[in-house]
Amino acid sequence: MSTRPDTFSVYGAGSWGTALALQLARNGIDVKLWGHRPSQLEQYNAARENTDYLSGIPFPDTLHCEQSLEALVDHSLYQLIVVPSHGFRALLEQLQPLLSSQHKILWATKGLELKTGKLLHELVEDILPQTSHYGLVSGPTFAAEVASGLPTAMTVAANDETLTQTVSAAFQSENYRVYTSDDIIGVELGGAVKNVLAIAAGITDGLGFGANARTALITRGLAEIMRLGTTLGAKAETLMGLAGIGDLILTCTDDQSRNRQLGLALGAGKTLEQAIEDIGQAVEGAKTSQSINLLAKRVDVEMPICTAVQQILYEGLPPQEAVRALISRKPKPEF
Numbered sequence: 662m663s664t665r666p667d668t669f670s671v672y673g674a675g676s677w678g679t680a681l682a683l684q685l686a687r688n689g690i691d692v693k694l695w696g697h698r699p700s701q702l703e704q705y706n707a708a709r710e711n712t713d714y715l716s717g718i719p720f721p722d723t724l725h726c727e728q729s730l731e732a733l734v735d736h737s738l739y740q741l742i743v744v745p746s747h748g749f750r751a752l753l754e755q756l757q758p759l760l761s762s763q764h765k766i767l768w769a770t771k772g773l774e775l776k777t778g779k780l781l782h783e784l785v786e787d788i789l790p791q792t793s794h795y796g797l798v799s800g801p802t803f804a805a806e807v808a809s810g811l812p813t814a815m816t817v818a819a820n821d822e823t824l825t826q827t828v829s830a831a832f833q834s835e836n837y838r839v840y841t842s843d844d845i846i847g848v849e850l851g852g853a854v855k856n857v858l859a860i861a862a863g864i865t866d867g868l869g870f871g872a873n874a875r876t877a878l879i880t881r882g883l884a885e886i887m888r889l890g891t892t893l894g895a896k897a898e899t900l901m902g903l904a905g906i907g908d909l910i911l912t913c914t915d916d917q918s919r920n921r922q923l924g925l926a927l928g929a930g931k932t933l934e935q936a937i938e939d940i941g942q943a944v945e946g947a948k949t950s951q952s953i954n955l956l957a958k959r960v961d962v963e964m965p966i967c968t969a970v971q972q973i974l975y976e977g978l979p980p981q982e983a984v985r986a987l988i989s990r991k992p993k994p995e996f
């Protein structure tokens with residue numbers, strides 16, 4: 662069994678960055694948490710809790726917010742990025758001159774780069790050439806449940822077995838089980854595509870289409886994840902695991918999911934802008950519906966549900982028509 666690291670630096674003081682920081686700090690790790698709004702960090706340090714995203718859950722003595730990037734880089738060799746995907750590149754670019762070849766880069770962000778459809782490990786490789794050890798954590802993990810200490814399992818995948826084991830040991834606790842993997846692409850794609858499918862599931866439920874439609878959508882959504890994943894070199898078993906079907910079921914079926922909430926609001930007739938404003942938190946699937954279709958086109962993979970979500974969100978396709986169009990596609994073998 663690997664030893665736990667003594668320190669960790671976490672970037673992104675929203676709900677997930679804070680929940681992961683809490684989990685690490687409860688394991689006795691000395692954690693510094695960075696956010697892009699200094700006034701919020703001061704407030705969280707003073708209140709000893711994240712009053713915006715996880716109010717009522719106290720910070721252990723080993724967790725402190727810190728606004729200097731230099732301080733976070735100096736604090737630990739373990740650098741965990743949990744900002745929304747739209748801020749991922751910019752943060753890496755800020756960190757690039759500060760990081761050494763000894764730092765390990767980890768992320769828990771789910772998504773792709775919007776303009777290019779690049780996977781996040783491709784951004785890490787492009788922007789941080791000095792970094793040779795990297796990986797990510799993902800799985801069916803709502804922040805509020807993790808922060809409350811409810812039983813949870815997730816996957817860590819890295820390009821280096823020692824790093825995978827060390828990160829696993831950092832998070833593992835009596836309530837938190839961590840599985841390891843070497844399939845970075847599979848873990849990344851599972852977490853990114855399920856957000857788009859959760860929007861679709863919310864839409865059909867918002868329209869009142871019932872359990873049959875929701876289940877068909879989850880199952881055919883999984884077929885889309887498998888087609889894209891295996892084309893890009895992911896392992897099928899990863900996509901059938903926690904970071905694939907596990908996270909897909911969680912977000913398509915539970916109303917804690919912000920992506921599902923967006924779909925429900927759209928199905929009930931709200932506009933995209935209205936719905937996103939009401940949710941007030943990261944809704945990654947909205948942008949990922951664009952980047953995933955870009956990527957799917959590039960590698961010639963058919964993803965009709967993800968395409969329909971993009972058309973509903975950005976091209977004015979009425980949700981009812983999208984569902985009708987999906988159902989009336991030419992019959993074909995299931996596999």
Ligand SMILES: NC(=O)c1ccc[n+]([C@@H]2O[C@H](COP(=O)([O-])OP(=O)(O)OC[C@H]3O[C@@H](n4cnc5c(N)ncnc54)[C@H](O)[C@@H]3O)[C@@H](O)[C@H]2O)c1
Pocket residue numbers: 673674675676677678696697698714743744745746747748749752769770771772802803804805941942943945
């Ligand atoms: N919340 C969850 O349960 C959960 C679980 C697993 C993965 N994730 C993933 O974690 C990532 C972060 O989501 P979250 O749930 O913490 O979102 P959130 O909305 O709770 O918080 C986002 C935080 O990022 C900050 N932010 C916004 N733009 C930024 C930028 N350009 N640079 C730096 N910071 C910025 C916001 O101020 C806020 O503090 C997403 O990719 C999400 O899919 C979330």
Ligand SMILES: O=P(O)(O)OC[C@H](O)CO
Pocket residue numbers: 771800801802803804856859908911912917918919920921943944945
């Ligand atoms: O609230 P969502 O839809 O962003 O989902 C949160 C996590 O990704 C669930 O694993």
